[in-house]
Amino acid sequence: QVQLVESGGGLVQPGGSLRLSCAASGFTFSSTSMSWYRQAPGKERELVAIISQLGRSTNYVDSVKGRFTIARDNVNHMVYLQMNSLKPEDTAVYYCKVPGTDYWGQGTQVTVSS
Numbered sequence: 190q191v192q193l194v195e196s197g198g199g200l201v202q203p204g205g206s207l208r209l210s211c212a213a214s215g216f217t218f219s220s221t222s223m224s225w226y227r228q229a230p231g232k233e234r235e236l237v238a239i240i241s242q243l244g245r246s247t248n249y250v251d252s253v254k255g256r257f258t259i260a261r262d263n264v265n266h267m268v269y270l271q272m273n274s275l276k277p278e279d280t281a282v283y284y285c286k287v288p289g290t291d292y293w294g295q296g297t298q299v300t301v302s303s
Contacts, residue, residue, distance in 0.1 A: 190215040191292045193285050198297030201275055205301070209270040211285035211294055219243075222288045223261060223268040227281035227299075238270060239288060253279075275301045 197209040209225070222241050228234040238249045238259035247259050258271040268285055282296040 191287070191290075193287070193292060193294035195283065195285055195294040195297040198283060198299045200300045200302065202303050203276060203301055205275050206271070206273045207275065207299060209272065209283055209297060209299070211268045213266045213268065213285075213287075216287065216292075218266040219263045223259075224286045224288050225259060225268075225270045226284045226286055227279075228284070228296075229278075229281040232281075234284075237283070240268065272299070275299075277301045 192214045194212045195209060197207060199207060201207055219242060222239055224239040225237045226234050227237050236250060237253055238247065238257060240247050240259045240261050244261045249257060256272065256274045261268045272279065280299060280301050282298050284296045285294045286292060
């Protein structure tokens with residue numbers, strides 16, 4: 190009954206910004222860390238960012254540090270990924286995931302192109 194629903198993807202020019210959202214239900218959201226992954230064509234799925242239960246600790250893959258910010262809203266059971274200064278190499282399908290499980294959202298496409 191776990192559901193993770195991503196939204197906010199789209200087409201953006203290099204240097205632009207997008208904010209991805211993930212709406213979570215069917216589990217005790219505040220008891221789990223939450224994460225974002227991405228998968229580009231021909232590449233392995235990679236962990237992009239992770240946030241602790243209360244949102245007090247975050248970690249990022251080196252390639253997005255200083256550009257992306259993960260955040261969460263435990264009242265509304267939402268997790269966000271703010272993406273700034275986007276590069277073509279950020280183009281991928283982005284997924285939210287519950288760490289330590291195989292619970293994934295359906296993914297949202299992000300395309301960075303001029």
